[in-house]
Amino acid sequence: MLYHRFLIISLCIGFYQLLNAQKFENKPFTPTEVNTIIEADTSKEMRVLKITNYVDSVFLRTKSMLIKPDTQDIVLNHFIARLYKTVTHPNSLGVGIAAPQVGIPRKIIWVQRFDKEAFPFECYLNIDIVAYSDSTKLTTEGCLSIPDYRAVVERYDFVVIEYNKIDGSHHKETIYGFTAVIFQHEVDHLNGILYLDHLNDELYQQKQQKKRMELLNLVPK
């Protein structure tokens, strides 16, 4: 009897801690973030953080938190609109952007869907990659936060993503081709990872070099 009571109390504490952890993850925008978001109207882009600035470069390593989807949330709607304005701004002309790149560490990204007709930009909340293909490919990448630099990065051929739309609906989708590369790049940002990190490993570099030579038919396969 005593054991059962102990078990019930333990379960209650565990459940309470879990609820609190989720609340913490879903905590609303801070007053500073709200100010950053609403300091201009939705026709204005936001400042893109760059690794060439020390404070920015540290911030870009922040892991982003979950965001509560809510079509009625005025600040969230305002932010999503300004993030879109930023990625499509003539100074950027990106194919994707993640919220931490403008100083808001929340799991929100915009991605241009080259796998859909007319290549629309789409917004994803609380996105995660839940499965990867066995095969990989090399593609050249750049980043709005890393000025004047591009590099060849190895990425998975396709990925399975799970995400929310702003109305709270949950979706699971398999993404192929160049669009899959964009998703991998943007989800990395949400985890504080930059594409340069994929270039630092020496073994990885050697593997890349071998693949490049294979592509050029310089070594027998």
Ligand SMILES: [Zn+2]
């Ligand atoms: Zn980037």
